[in-house]
Amino acid sequence: MLNRQGRKTRPEAGSEDNNNMTGETHSGHKGLQMDEPLLFEIGSPAKTGVDLPDAPTVDDKLGGLARDEEIGLYGLSEPEAVRHFVRLSQKNYAIDSGFYPLGSCTMKHNPRLNEKMARLAGFGDIHPLQPLSSVPGALKLMEELSDWLLKLTGMASIALSPKAGAHGELCGMMAIKAALDAAGSPRDVVLVPESAHGTNPATAALLGFKVRSVPADKDGTVRVDAVRAAMKAEGGGDVAAIMLTNPNTCGLFEREIKEIADLIHGSGGYFYCDGANFNAIVGRVRPGDLGIDAMHLNLHKTFSTPHGGGGPGSGPVVLSDRLAAFAPVPFLRRDGDTLTLVEETDGTQSFGRLTAFHGQMGMYVRALTYILSHGIDGLNAASGDAVLNANYIRAKLKDVLNQPFGDQASMHEVLFDESSLSGTGVTTLDLAKALIDEGFHPMTIYFPLVVKGAMLIEPTESESIETIDQFIDVMRSLISEAHEGQEDKFHAAPIHTPRRRLDETGAARKPILRWNAEN
Amino acid sequence: MSTTYYSRSHEYVKVADGIATIGITTYAQSQLGDIVFVELPETRRGFKRGDEAAVVESVKAASEVYAPLTGETTEANESLIDNPALANEDPEGDGWFFKMSLDNEGELKDLMDAETYQTFVKETS
Amino acid sequence: MRYLPHTKQSREAMLEAIGVSSIDQIFKDAGAPQIALDDFALPKHLSEMEVERHMAALAAQNRAAGAGPFFVGCGAYKHHVPASVDHLIQRSEFLTSYTPYQPEISQGTLQYLFEFQTQVAALLGGEIANASLYDGSTGCGEAVLMAHRLTRRKKAVLAGNLHPQYGAVVKTLSDMSGFEVVDGTVTPGGVEDLSTLIDDETSCVVVQTPDIFGTLHDLTKIAETAQAKGALLIAVVTEVVSLGAVKSPGSMGADIIVAEGQSIGNGLNFGGPYLGLLATRHKFVRQMPGRVCGETVDADGERGYVLTLSTREQHIRREKATSNICTNSGLCCLAFTIHMTLLGEKGLTKLSRLNHAKAVQLSQQLAEIEGVTLLNDQFFNEFTLKLEGRDAAEVTAQLAAKDILAGVPGGRLWPERDDVKDLLIVAVTETVTDADFDALVAGLKEALNA
Known part of the structure; x- marks a missing residue:
């Protein structure tokens, strides 16, 4: 395997160079890879990285509640803090450093213009409870974003405030x-396909649904007959x-989605669509044309707001006419030239409030940008390239990996299972860890649950053919090695990372969830 | 003198002196992998046959343990709290989960004996 | 299109490898019903320069907090954030990574989460903390559900002086999930006796300190009362800078502490993104919502970190999960951790004293104005003024017209209540200057004399 400079990325096994590559150092650092202790091990309660003016002398009004013991916080000076966090950052893989085909997560490029716009004082430094008359531009931005999202989805109404998918x-x-x-017909069953994200059943159960x-x-798709059978099993009227x-x-793509929508509507039920994969169809297919009643949009997936190591996200929900009146507060109301934010439920049919304030403004700015x-x-070109890239990977790997669900064209991600690795001693997990040594972030593994050893690859539109070809070459080489009996290599992987495989069993059996001075 | 019975959800029941000792089978623990946590029922809690009585967790999975019989818990195996690995190491011995009274001995005949259970495991795996 | 690497040639090469004629054909083969581009009736792409111009024009219509006298609080606070915080959180490796599903290449994120959990637990006075929730208000809702699971009861008592939007979040969640909520009495500047509302079915009592009016509460008694009846005390903190000066809720006996962490490291952002903090006792860990990071070792025996106790979460437990939360507030946690590291014990203590001293000073100056009464005896950096016979919303509007953002009028938070219309809630942080004091005092005098 050659890297882009045409240089071998790893010396041949057994060569002298190999000893140098894995050799230990006196410092514990390895070139650019710096080992970094916890801030509590390098900082102290006496250190600080901020200079503040002295407080004026007053008689305190703390009512006898003044703190009488140490908190236990540790400080660092600014240069130490900067170095600490820069070193930590260097232990992370990121979209900006390489290919991140994590299925179902849409790890696309995060334009830096988005960041610059979100930091304009007129967006980043405004308070949710300052007079609305002092923030007309913020309300207009929310309205503009709403308008785009409604037209892209073909839906009637939107709730912006949800904080994530x-x-x-x-x-x-x-x-x-x-x-x-409101219709006097409460029902208690929600149907969820086996392949759904775990959040779907968790959400339904949270609201007391069975x-x-x-x-x-x-x-691999849900058929209208299966839905009909599931509804019948519940007595029809309870769904x-x-x-x-x-x-x-x-x-x-769920080919029978319209029929499923008709069926569920015919029985008086509603159709919730999980929009996590909207990036596949944005600018091409309108979910509203498919008969859905509600769908969330992950602004941190389709609309490129940064994933940030696991958030913050933003999950606006588009609603059909039938549900529009029940949207949570706050919502925008336009009356001619006047745009206001309705913050209270009085006089509306709104179901209530999901969060304090108005949602993820910082994400709205980035998404609209x-x-x-x-x-x-x-947008049309982006979804096209995302789908093109996924199908290209599929075409180039389908002779070495098994596609569990036949020939229907993929959308923006492609699913394989581990059956073609059977007998090699190499699992999906092992293949993923070997990919790490090759400089790639692994695909999503073991999800969806409906296939054994799932590998879900989502390249997104942000990748060039050169990057994708390199990934394909690596995948093919690794799969060959698995079949050639090199399972030990896979079980040992990764070896070129700041840490090797971690003991998750030990972590869960005796949870250590914080640093303690005695440790 | 004790007799061991097995359920289709992979619990075993050892009956001695009118008390049933319940745990998960050797096969069940091998399917779960390294067990990291066990949630046990409090004592003197009544269960109907098939109720969820305990939870057993590995790193990536959680499974319910069902009461194979109707009765009331008399004791829970506290040593599993500190050392859940016991359920891997000695599932049908020191790794037992809880003991319960036998309110309806007739339910035993709906469980399997060792030989039938082995065949059941082979057929279903 | 500047964000798409493909050329006509690369697209054609890929289509050939797939064996289809066009991208549209793939969508047809997949069964996806496309509509014509024109049918969307939406504009075409813009250059970076044009987008920037458009956004800047919208931003310019908003009055930034830092642009003049600013005293608005009630759950979100204008604090000074050191320049290095924003610089560091924009490191590519932090900004553009996701949930640390592959720990070997995510130790950076995992280690700061471990540091974050340690800081949060110490600050709130809990034994352990999770790796964040969306914000303080949703954290409050999650804490109530957690208490219901722990106590196997279904009724929450909410103090009247809980932030009303936090209360609304809890009520919405409870109504929809079949749980009961008992409301306390709104008591501006005072301390309500909640003990009569607690009975054998009460799962938890939710008390905020400093409360929505700024009043500090001693939680010791209410913790004892709640726990004696088998209920849990949930403490809510919306201004965590206060914890540099006052006793932590955990040290006063709270079982679950939830807080809004925005004050440390994070900007106002018109309400989000923020970060919810949750700390509790170790014995409650299995019922805690949200992700948690733990220490372990790798195959070489080196210390490392992983996400752990995942069997509580939706991706494994599905309908039996402790919460449906997935993505949380990762990058906001990082901002919090960096800012808190820069502060340290010493810096936070000083910051906290500075906030309090300034608030005391301003409260005294404002209380001298005729027609103004200070309602709080004990407060941190926020207090409530009663403007005799005046609608505080009108007064704040008059002051806003003079570019002074004076605080939050009671009517904004409780539009349906007449008894709070004359209340103005004023927040004072280290960012407020003496000139801002003078502007507010003069402005308020003028407005009240008008």
């Missing part, structure tokens, strides 16, 4: 529950909603 699911399902209650599973067909991901977590940069033509 799972919070959006909660919002959509609350709207459905409120609508059913979760019933719908099996996927052998082609409040179906929660369906489209495109689904197997990377396939991304959308305006792309325009409808750019």
Whole structure:
């Protein structure tokens, strides 16, 4: 394997160089790879990295509640703090440093213009409770973003405030529950396909719904007959909603989605669509045309707001006419030239409030910046390239990895299982760890749960053909090595990382969740 | 003198002196992998057959342990709290989960004996 | 399109490898019903320069907190954040990574989460903390559900002086999930007796300190009362800078402490993204919502960190999960951790005293104005003024017209209540100058004389 400079990335096994590569150093550092202790081990309660003016002398008004013991915080001077966190950053893989094909997560490029715009004082330094008359530009921005999202999805109404995808699911399902209650027909069953994200059943259960599973067909999609059978098993009239991901977590478009929508509507239920995979169809397919009633949009996936090591996200929910009236506060109301934010439920049918304040403004700014940069033509091109890239990877790997669900074209991600590795002693996990040594972030593994040893690869539109080809070459080489009996290499992987495989069993058996001075 | 019975959800029941000792089978622990946590029922809690009575967790999975019989818990194996690995190392011995009274001995006949259980495992795996 | 690497040639090469004629054809083969681009009736792409111009024009219509006298608080606070914080959180490796699913190449994120959990637990006075929730208000909702699971009871008592939007979040979640909420009495500047509301079915009592009016509460008694009835005390802190000066809720007996962490490291952002902090007792860890990071060793025996106790979470436990939360507030946690590291014990203590001293000074100056009464005896950096016979919303509007953002009028938080319309809640942080004091005092005098 050659890198882009045409240089071997790893010496041949057994060569003299190999000893140098893995050799220990006196410092514990290895060139650019610096070992970094916990801040508590290098800092002290006496150190600080801020200079503050002295407090004026007053008689305190703390009412006898003044703190009388140490908190236990440790400080660092600014140069030490900067070095500490820079060194930590160097132990992370990121989109900016390499290919990150984590299925279902849409790890696309995060434009830096988004960051610059979110830091404009007029967006980043405004308070949610300052007079609304002092923030008309903020309300206009929310309205503009809403307008785009509604037109892109073909839906009637939007709730901006959910803080992430799972919070959006909660919002959509609350709207459905409120609508059913308002119609005097409460129902207690929610249908969720086996391939769904775990957040779907967790959300439904949180609201007291009974979760019933719908099996996927052998082609990986949910068929209207399976939904009909599941509804019948529940006596028909008890099904409040179906929660369906489209495109689904197997990377396939749900071909019978309209029929499923008709069926569920015919029985008086609602259709919640998990929009985590909207990047596959944005600027091409309108979910509103497919008969859905509610769908969340992950602004941190489709609309490029940064993933930030696990958040913050943002999960606006688009709603159909039938659900629009039940949207949570706050929401925008336009009356001619006047744009206001409705913050209270009085006089509305709103189901209530999901969060204090108005949602993830910082993410709205980034998402709108991304959308305006792309325009409808750019969004269309982006989803096209995302789908092209996934199908290209599929075409180039399908002779060495098994596709569990036949020939239907993939959307923006491609799913393989581990059956072609059987007998090699190499599992999906081992292959993923070997990819790490090759400088790639692994695909999503062991999800969806409907196939054994799932590998879900989502390249996104941000990758060049050169990067994708390199990934394909590496995958093919590794799979060959697995078949050649090099399972020991896979079990040892990764070896070129700041840490090797971690003992998760030990971590869970005796949880150490914070640093203690005695440790 | 004790007799051992097995359920289709992979619990075993050892009956001695009118008290049933319940745990998960050797096969069940091998399927779960390294057990990291066990949630046990409090004592003197009543269960109907098939109720969720305990939870057993590995790093990546959590499974319910069902009461294979109707009765009331008399004791829980506190040593599993500190050392859940016991359920891997000696599942049908020191790694037992809880003991319960036998309110309906007739339910025993719905469980499997060792030989039938082995066949059941082979057929289902 | 500047964000797409493909050329006409690369697209054609890839289509050939796939064996299809066009990208549109793939969508057709996949069964996805596309509509024509024109049918969206949406504009085409813009250059970076054009986007920047458009966004800057919108931003310019908003009055930034730092642009003049600013005294607005009630759950979000304008603090000075050192320049290095924002610089460090924009490191590519922090900004553009995701949840640390592969720990070998995520030790940077995992180690700061471990440091974050340690700082949060220490600050709130809990034994352990999780790796964040969305914000303080959703954290409050999660804490109530956690208490219900722990006590197997279904009723929460909310103090009247809990932030009303936090209360609304708890009520919405409870209504929708079949749980009960008992409301306390809104008591501006005072301390409500909650003990009569607690009974054998109460799962938890939720008390905020400093409360929505700024009043500090001693939680010791209410913790004892709640626990004696088998209920848990949930303490809510919306201004964590206070904890540099006052006793932690954990040290006063709270079982679960939730807080809004925005004050440390994070900007106002019109309400989000923020970060929810949650700390509790170690014995409650299995019922705690959200991700948690733990220490372990790697294959070579080196210390390292992983996400742990994941069986509580939705991706494994599905409908039996402790919460549906997945993505949380990662980067906001990093900002919190960096800022808290720069402060340290020494810096936080000083920051906290500075906030308090300034608030005391301003409260005294404002209380001397005729027609103004200070309602709080004990407070941290926020207090409530009663403006006799005046609608505080009108007064703040008059002051806003003079570019003074004076605080939050009671009517903004409780539009349906007449008894709080004359209240103005004023927050004072280290960012407020003597000139800002003078502007507010003069402005308020003028407005009240008008």
